[in-house]
Amino acid sequence: MVHHDLAVIGTGSGNTVVDEQFADLDVVHVEATRFGGTCLNVGCIPTKMLAYTAEVAETVRSATRFGVDARIDRIRWADIRDRVFGRFDPIGDSGREHRREHGTVHDGYARFTGPRALAVDLHDGGTAAFTADRIVLADGGRPVVPPPVADSGVPFDTSDTIMRIDELPRHLAVIGGGYIAAEFAHVFGGLGCEVTIVEAADTLLGSMDETIVERFTDAARERFTIHTGRSVETVTGSAGDVRLQLDDGTEIRADRLLVAAGRTPNSDRMDLDRGGVETHDDGRVQVDAHGRTSADGVWALGDIASAHPLKHVANHEADIVRHNLAHPGDLRTFGHELIPAGVFTVPQIGTVGRTEQQCRDEGLDHRVGLHDYADVAYGWAMEDERGFCKVITAPDGTLLGAHLLGPQAPTLVQQLVQAMALGVDARRLTEVQHWIHPALTEVLENALREVSTDGCPPRLGPRTAG
């Protein structure tokens, strides 16, 4: 039986665990899909390149409202796709090559055969079996495909495949209403496809702050056909002609179907019980605050274990696990408070901390400052009609949450993430700094002023207009 010092299963954030300090170890990396993981190949990064491209197309379409009459002559999907993956596929390939030069790489599905013993069913046939002193599980997750689709035999896409298709569909049907569904609806809608969304809940992005949910769903209804509170009962048809029958009898005909109905950890295909690795009911590998699983010498990080399936969280967990592997006597702990998130749609979203409904549910005494983009000068310049910044604080000004919708929202929210992490209250934020006029950050300043003063009006109106 081959033996390695360290085995890392999954090459997304998992690939960042092993650095120079492990140079003396015999390391094996195992990857079931593309080297580089979800973020690089089928997640954050390519979707953002497509989302920005779709935003460019939307900017062309909306230019006339600014007095710039413009039109789109053609959208070159194959060029768009190849620009993205022509960039990323070589990065993944070179990452894999780097690991091969300094150790072992297996391409296939890893499963436990015993404590700290693994077998990899190799894509090119055969099996690689080995033991390892230490194992890091970073094998991520995959899209969930609900039974009406899975059982239908009708071709469908997920986030794993939709970005590499050969031609834009005329009409894309999307099952799901979370951020992945929202981003792809934006991408393909922006690139000129008709988009129909079917979501079981009554709104899109249902777990977010209620004002985000309300305004985002309104915005989406202007761009797409949306069936909320509906589920898909049957899926029929064939490639290029997919038919969805909803529970209210509605029939949707589309030429492609995207399933974006959630993700599940890849733990179920790893025979974890043979390795003594326990999981939560939802399939996530159980880890303690240091990243240790129930099995001695086995660690886990990222989407296979985390309650926060976000790349910046997985990166952080990889930092912690790397340190802990190298310093067994000085274990660090995961920092899972104040995890922000961005959604790269039009409009964009940035969010951190408690939602307004969470504050109510927890019975927290709280104050809300909400300022519209339309009420700051740069929002005027953008002709924005829907964007806002909501800041939620305790009565003493301690920030509890911040939620933004509109251009630059994921950028803007980071300044409030920083403030919350530093424990700076709302009033001090307004007073301690000069806020550049007329930058879009004035929407932060005004929301903070609203929540930190008793009825003091926001800056723009009275200041410039008297």
Add this chain to the structure above:
Amino acid sequence: MVHHDLAVIGTGSGNTVVDEQFADLDVVHVEATRFGGTCLNVGCIPTKMLAYTAEVAETVRSATRFGVDARIDRIRWADIRDRVFGRFDPIGDSGREHRREHGTVHDGYARFTGPRALAVDLHDGGTAAFTADRIVLADGGRPVVPPPVADSGVPFDTSDTIMRIDELPRHLAVIGGGYIAAEFAHVFGGLGCEVTIVEAADTLLGSMDETIVERFTDAARERFTIHTGRSVETVTGSAGDVRLQLDDGTEIRADRLLVAAGRTPNSDRMDLDRGGVETHDDGRVQVDAHGRTSADGVWALGDIASAHPLKHVANHEADIVRHNLAHPGDLRTFGHELIPAGVFTVPQIGTVGRTEQQCRDEGLDHRVGLHDYADVAYGWAMEDERGFCKVITAPDGTLLGAHLLGPQAPTLVQQLVQAMALGVDARRLTEVQHWIHPALTEVLENALREVSTDGCPPRLGPRTAG
């Protein structure tokens, strides 16, 4: 002689001084030009509306590099102009009406006739003379017109007039290379005009950080014809056919001439000596840290007095003067440290604190972290090739300055303004918060990581690519 309790000269930030706490006072406001001041009428806000519109046009032009073939059919200048001023002129008018309802408004140039005694040469004829217990000088500044232009008799524009012209020029000549020249070059270049800039210094934006200067000047050279290190010797021609002769013999023919060669305080037209109000050599009214001039009962704020002719500084000074007028026994002081600034061109600029050359000149031991937009995922999505974030720190990590060029730069820099104001060092900034992936804020994170660790590589490359 009419007597007022309080006189405010200038209605930009000056118009924000008087609020409810002065309701019992007899107040007079005097405005020499348009009610609302420079920012609202001829400065920050309308220029940003035009700058954003020009950015929309530039986005259309660059769409093809994203795979979206688009074209501009027509640019409706009159609609663009009217969208801007159709919005702002009523705001100024209603501000003026509001002040008239609650006091006195004089439209004309104010000048001192003695201590706390003023006369206003009214635009509609006649003179309004009055005394006041307290006077606030907030009369701003105006563009400087250098002699070769002023003496030529040839028609020209300044920032006061160029935004209200009737037709876009075919070719706009710009004298000056500061931020006002840069913004208008962007506006009219973006809207399809040929633009030629003549600047006496060797670069544009010469006072900014050297990397900003270098990359911005390079970017501008790609969009405009630029003559740096040159001055205008003679101006000839007539409306629609202006000819500039430069000191190297170059002749420039344009159909409009914009003079953007700096601004000067309006103090020279106020007979300040009669009021006992002293000025600096450069014409700025001398004020102490509380906003008091050399004349008893006379205060000053904003561009007429400040070394920082920026609206957010003037707003802050108005806040301080308002407080000090209402609380003579509890004077607050101006906060003139850490004044940030934004420039709304393509590319945008955001800047705060010391430049790299200032650090060298002061002999400050310092470290520099510079990260390109092109090396973070969202910069990839934007296909950005020139944007960067530079962070300058002391050896202990204390932030000394931050300078950004590229999309969202005025938004991004504000997070570092906040950090500097709070005294948080670079390493703590990187560690205290989760940085949303893949938001553009990763360019801040990476610049901070570069300056706060010894050779630790930035996040994106090794993390996602191995």
